[in-house]
Amino acid sequence: xxxxxxxxxxxxxxxxxxxxxxxxxxxxxxxxxxxxxxxxxxxxxxxxxxxxxxxxxxxxxxxxxxxxxxxxxxxxxxxxxxxxxxxxxxxxxxxxxxxxxxxxxxxxxxxxxxxxxxxxxxxxxxxxxxxxxxxxxxxxxxxxxxx
Amino acid sequence: xxxxxxxxxxxxxxxxxxxxxxxxxxxxxxxxxxxxxxxxxxxxxxxxxxxxxxxxxxxxxxxxxxxxxxxxxxxxxxxxxxxxxxxxxxxxxxxxxxxxx
Numbered sequence: 363x364x365x366x367x368x369x370x371x372x373x374x375x376x377x378x379x380x381x382x383x384x385x386x387x388x389x390x391x392x393x394x395x396x397x398x399x400x401x402x403x404x405x406x407x408x409x410x411x412x413x414x415x416x417x418x419x420x421x422x423x424x425x426x427x428x429x430x431x432x433x434x435x436x437x438x439x440x441x442x443x444x445x446x447x448x449x450x451x452x453x454x455x456x457x458x459x460x461x462x463x464x465x466x467x468x469x470x471x472x473x474x475x476x477x478x479x480x481x482x483x484x485x486x487x488x489x490x491x492x493x494x495x496x497x498x499x500x501x502x503x504x505x506x507x508x509x
Numbered sequence: 510x511x512x513x514x515x516x517x518x519x520x521x522x523x524x525x526x527x528x529x530x531x532x533x534x535x536x537x538x539x540x541x542x543x544x545x546x547x548x549x550x551x552x553x554x555x556x557x558x559x560x561x562x563x564x565x566x567x568x569x570x571x572x573x574x575x576x577x578x579x580x581x582x583x584x585x586x587x588x589x590x591x592x593x594x595x596x597x598x599x600x601x602x603x604x605x606x607x608x609x610x
Contacts, residue, residue, distance in 0.1 A: 366586070367583055367586075370579050370582065370583065371579075373579075374575060374576055374579050377575040378573065378575070378576075381575075490575075493579065493582070497582055497586065500586045500589075501586075501589070504589055504590060504593050507597075
């Protein structure tokens with residue numbers, strides 16, 4: 363059993379997830395040149411991990427456990443660090459340079475982050491469109507029999 | 510002529526409505542009025558929760574802008590449905606009042 367509001371809830375979870383992705387991407391962009399972090403070493407690029415979870419309320423969880431509801435919310439379950447090696451740049455005057463004069467810069471590729479940002483923005487837009495379409499369908503249903 | 514005379518027909522009508530909404534459930538004293546009242550309560554709750562979402566957003570308790578917007582959309586949709594139900598009920602009433610006797 364699913365009603366019109368379920369699709370709104372699913373899209374809302376996607377909006378939250380995409381906002382999280384946008385936040386993480388902003389953090390990557392902001393720290394593209396950061397050489398110091400509390401954990402030591404340069405900043406490491408972060409990425410979000412999305413997971414499909416059954417819809418939240420009891421009835422939906424029950425029906426999804428019984429294999430009836432195909433609806434899944436999306437949730438950010440983890441923010442992982444990119445394991446790629448930092449970018450090494452020769453700059454002996456930098457205070458964080460090692461003995462060979464190499465500075466470890468974050469493994470952030472600005473171009474890639476911009477693409478991620480666009481992706482997040484477009485996915486957000488798509489989900490807003492889904493919400494508006496669901497709303498439009500509700501409106502159309504109310505028009506049945508109108509004179 | 511009192512309104513009571515058309516209540517028999519109303520209950521026959523709402524019986525079908527109730528059965529459609531809650532199939533197989535025993536109904537204690539329930540007419541169209543009770544159904545309407547329940548819907549009013551539900552829509553009122555929906556509007557109140559939308560109101561709360563907007564307030565929470567304004568005071569910074571909740572930073573989910575989209576949740577507030579979706580809550581308001583839900584309230585709007587419920588209210589529109591209620592208005593349509595009211596329109597239909599009034600239409601039926603007028604139809605009966607226009608009847609030649």
